[in-house]
Amino acid sequence: MTNLERINNTKETAEEIARKIWLAGLGAYGKSFEEIQSQYEKLNTETTRLFEELVSKGQKLEADTKVKIKEKTTVEKRVEEVRKKLGLDNSETETKIDELTQKVDALTQAVSKLS
Template identity: 60%
Template sequence: MTKLDSIKNTVNDAEDFARKIWLAGLGAYGKSLDEVQGRYEKLNADASKLFDELVVKGTKLETEAKGKIKAKTNVEARVAEVRQKLGLDKPEMEQKVDELSARIDALTAAVAALAEKQNKA
């Protein structure tokens, strides 16, 4: 083998090695791209799953809230019905109820004062 052939072989080996380095770089880029894409797809799937779970939970809470609001409305309607049957739905009756409540409060205070006097004696 001549010196020229030896140089050609060395150049060919260097070119082959440089090409392999280039291909390894491309391979690393491709592998990184695949990993990123895989992570993105998993993250996207996880986000979709979480979103779906939140929708289900929100639907359940909405149903519960509607039931509670309906129950409260029913209770309020029943109270209004009872007030009407007792004649307490008229403005003058509310005033009378307030007056009676004030009298009861005054009587309660008076009884408490008498009990305190009797305890001291």
């Protein structure tokens, strides 16, 4: 083998190695891109699933809260009705206490006059 053949052979080998290095770099880039895209799709799917799960839980909590508020309102109305029937309504109670105080005062004066 002559020097020129060795130089050409070395040149071809160097070009082939450089090309393979270039292709390996492109392959690594492509593989990284595919991996990132796959991870993005998984993350996007998981995010969508989590969002839908949170919406579902929010809807359930909202419905439960509305039921509880309605129950509480109903109970409060019933308690108010019972208080009124028993004469324990706040505004009426104050008036009744004033009336009873006046009657006690009048009775006290009447008893004082009798004694």
